Amino acid sequence: MQSDLWKKFLKNRMAVAGSLLVFGLFFTAVFAPLLAPYEPTEIHLDRILAPPSAAHWFGTDQLGRDIFSRMIWGSRISLMVGFVSTGIAILIGTVLGALSGYYGRWLDPLVMRSVDIMLCFPTLFLILAVIAFLEPSIWNIMIIIGLTGWMGVTRLVRADFITLKERDFVLAAKAIGAGDLRVIFVHILPNAMASLLVAATFGVAGAILTESALSFLGIGVQPPMASWGNILTDGKDNIDIAWWLSLFPGLAILFTVLGYNLLGEGIRDTLDPRLKE
Amino acid sequence: MIRYILRRLAFMIPLLIGITIICFAVIHIAPGSPTDLQTQMNPRASAEAKERLRAMYDLDKPLYQQYLLWVGRLVRLDMGISFSQDHRPVADKILERIPITITLNVLSIALIMSVAIPIGILSAVRQNSLFDRLAGLFVFVGYSIPSFWLGLLLMILFGSWLGWLPISGIRSLNAEYLPPARAFLDLLSHLILPVFLLAFSGLAGLSRYMRSNMLEVIRQDYITTARAKGLSERTVIFKHALRNAMLPVITILGLSVPELIGGSVIFESIFVIPGMGQLFYGSVMARDYPVIMGILVIGAVLTLLGNLIADISYALADPRIRIS
Secondary structure (H helix, E strand, C coil): CHHHHHHHHHHCHHHHHHHHHHHHHHHHHHCHHHHCCCCCCCCCHHHCCCCCCCCCCCCECCCCCEHHHHHHHHHHHHHHHHHHHHHHHHHHHHHHHHHHHHHCCCHHHHHHHHHHHHHHCCHHHHHHHHHHHCCCCHHHHHHHHHHCCCHHHHHHHHHHHHHHCCCHHHHHHHHCCCCHHHHHHHHHHHHHHHHHHHHHHHHHHHHHHHHHHHHHCCCCCCCCCCCHHHHHHHHHHCCCCCHHHHHHHHHHHHHHHHHHHHHHHHHHHHHCHHHCC | CHHHHHHHHHHHHHHHHHHHHHHHHHHCCCCCCHHHHHHHHCCCCCHHHHHHHHHHCCCCCCHHHHHHHHHHHHHCCCCCECCCCCCCEHHHHHHCCHHHHHHHHHHHHHHHHHHHHHHHHHHHHCCCCHHHHHHHHHHHHHHHCCHHHHHHHHHHHHHHHCCCCCCCCCCCCCHHHCCHHHHHHHHHHHHHHHHHHHHHHHHHHHHHHHHHHHHHHHCCHHHHHHHHCCCCHHHHHHHHHHHHHHHHHHHHHHHCHHHHHHHHHHHHHHCCCCCHHHHHHHHHHHCCHHHHHHHHHHHHHHHHHHHHHHHHHHHHHCHHHHHC
16 A cells, blocks of 8 residues: 555656655755855855856855855755744644534634634735744744644644544544544544645745745845845845846745645645545 | 625624734734833834833733723724834825725736636646646746746846836836826836736636636536537637636635735835835834734735625625525
8 A cells, every 4th residue: 555655656747856856955954064165154255246157156145155055055944944834834723623623613613713814814914013023033934934824724624624523433433432632633633644744745835935035025034144035135135236146046946845836746646636626 | 685795794893803803912922011022122212112102002001901992093093103203193104005005906916817817718628738738837836936036037137137127116207297198108117017926926826726617617517518509619618618617716816815915015125116015014124013013904904805805796796605
């Protein structure tokens, strides 16, 4: 069974392409110190805004820092933001969705209305407003992206729970005396894993896009720490003279997000073909 | 129909209460009191600003009273005075910015519809054709591309290298002296890039959605009947299938309102467009709390209105909705 799934997964071109891109991100982030030719914050005042060359593949910025090296270190931010934010969103969404789907009664309308209310806010507005009251730091950003991203997961898990809780295997588990918590986490949740995994993969893609937009606006990762988004801010400031500052970090974001989206699509096709549109 | 609208309006009340509670929670989100934060975080904040903040949010009163007083003022559109140099009422500052933002959003929605719907139809009618595959690829890239980055690239290309389009503001410096037709073209040339970018991510989503709707509809019996009658494929698709496939699109457009309004923060600040998004961004950078809170509430209420309009249009278009 397991090896069948693997075979199916490896035959799916989208899944393989996505896995390779995501693996590339992991590899770059883990081995950043070995891969980067320069220190990410190393200033070279003699080669300010130098175009791409053999010494600086992706050129240098207004402080003469090597863009290639900054991007390699920036991959760590993207990797981390994706996992931490999505982890928070999945955790909240799973707990709320499971409880409201399983227990129903008064809890269900309460949770569903909370989802509706949260969906009324333009996410970017909510995130920016909270950041205005807190300090813009990588940790705050990750937490806030997570706290504003749980609504879709909640709906998904709730829907799975509503259909699964009536199934025979759940009734059987209850009949032999399994408690609510055991039924929820041991019997029902594993069956909701397929859709959860797909949602998580797409969630990572979304979180990386949001972080890059926030850093680009100057309210995300703060300089001198490098993130792909804040290198693009430098790109905007030097838009007439240094296209390389704008081009390369964006490509990195594009391919990373594309990787997670392809992977999500591949996992969906493999685990549950019915979920396909 | 009127009963449907009334029911729909009643449904909005708990959502409005929820929105105000969340906004209120944002004021109190910081550990300690918001005024402590104001002075610690922002050396520019004077003791006077601190005092004003304390008075404005009644921070010396119990929490529920603070909330009720705040909502009471909100209902009367009293959102306090901006912390910025102009000391103007927040409501005035926001209201004068709304028309530009709404114009941009409406134009983007129009663009999304006029491009995404034909793409979706064609992809569905010619499923798995080269066009369908290319459209699928476009959708994937559209979902994955950071649209602000696309904005930067287009600014470099059209603004810097080719010099075809202006990349900031909504009118040229000499716009006042231009004849009306030229002034209109001037405005148009300023709006092309922002509207395109704002629409971009919605385009991908809606075209894919339209495609799957259309695929579902053309498999139904009444379409087979229409074909069996010997109607031309054109009539079948445009007269019989399209209407039903279009319906759910209304809901999707309604749901995309918060994303569009959120996106206005990014594009209005990149292109220096004096709308609500730019005001919000500036206020966040300057920690102008009364304006931030005001826009947060208004942004959510605008979303609510967008959804309401979408639901009512849906009910107008589909009698099944308003009867059940």
